[in-house]
Amino acid sequence: MRNVSRGDDPAPASLGVKNRNGLTELDRVRAHLQSPASGVAFPFKAYKHDEVKRRLDAIFHGKCAYCETFYSASAPVDVEHFRPKGSVSEDPAHPGYWWIAMAWDNLLPSCIDCNRKRKQHMVASSASLTELRENMKRQPSTQSGKQDSFPIKDGSPRLQPEDVVYTAEQALLLNPCVDVPRDHLEFVFDGTPPVSLVVPRADPDPSERGAVSIQVYGLNRLGLVQERTRVLRHLEFLGDLVLELGELIDQLAQPVVVSALAGTQAGTVAQRLQLLLDRTVTEMKAMASPTQPYSAIAETWLAAFAEKLDRG
Structure with missing residues (x-):
């Protein structure tokens, strides 16, 4: 997950369209809730x-707001209500946030795995993606996916x-x-070779919001961890290549080598290697x-790689 700015982007005109009676959807919801048929979902x-x-x-560049997956590759986008429109699973007495069901700042794009309540295998750790899948088959799946969830802090x-x-x-x-x-989530690269997991950021204590978001959105579900890990291992490969090219x-550039190669076609090798490195x-x-996709993990990995280069 990464921060995304809507800027000054105005709400789509379709959210405020009036029907033939001159009523917006919000007007119709209010009337529905006051009618005898209000027991039926609007x-x-x-x-x-x-x-x-x-x-x-x-x-959102075609990505899920929560996990950064390109949702168009597997399924149509779910237009997700950050504050659920019809009910709240943690508070059965609450009617849901129906009055902002058509509010632009309450709408986010989501993949079905983050948005819909589904049984998922959650990942702890494993160095092999193949072993990861086999191990998780033997472990019980758990419910994840936001759906109507909207937990709030105790006492709020x-x-x-x-x-x-x-x-x-x-x-x-x-x-996002x-x-x-x-500020609340941290990617860790666990194992050799590494697997990409997300944990609550500890500063100094683990973020409660980070922990709840990981659990509700299912940010360590098996398929997602596998996809993030493929990105991570591609970065690891490229990073090793950069280090090797740098050494070559x-x-x-050693004077004795420069002198030996002067005037030969091999004298351009360093330039070609530098181009490849760049x-x-x-x-x-x-x-x-x-x-x-998964740009937040790439950003985290690159920052750590830059620190490694600075340390020499």
Whole structure:
């Protein structure tokens, strides 16, 4: 998960469209809840509009807001309500945040695994992706996925109908458009070769919001860990290549070698190796771009790699 800014992007016009009677969806929800038929769930539709999906897709670069997976590769996007619209699983008496079901700042794009309550295998640690899959088959699966979950800090008041002062309730889930995920989440590279896991950041105590978000969104589910680990191991390969190329270039820069190669075609080898090194570094940096899947882990790994280079 990484922070994403909506900037001054206005809400899609489709969220405020009025019907033939001049009523917005919010107007219709209010009327529905006051009617005798209010026991029937209101059919929210505005958030499903294609314009909403296109705008979210552009802002998040086609990635799930929570796990950074390219959702279009496996399934259509779920337009997710950060504060659930119809009910709250942790508070059965609460009607759900129906009054912001069509609020632009409450909508996020999500893959089905982060958004829908499903049984998933959660990963602890293993060096082999093949062994990881086999080991997890023998372990019980657990429920993960946000769905109607919206836990808040103990003692915090939950927002009541028509209240839009979000800061009044202390959400335990991270919102990538509001929070800075790296303040609460930390990627660790466990094992040899490493596996990519995410843990609550400890500063000095483990972040409660980080821990709850990992559990609810299922950020250590098997398939996700495997995909992040593939990115991690590609970075490790490129990093080793950069170090090896750097050593070769340094060796070729020795005066005795320069003198021996002067005037030969081999004299351009160092330049060609430097070009290859530069292209490799560029590819590594590109993996941390917000447009790329799992860019947060790439960003974390590159920072550690830069420190390694500085230490020599």
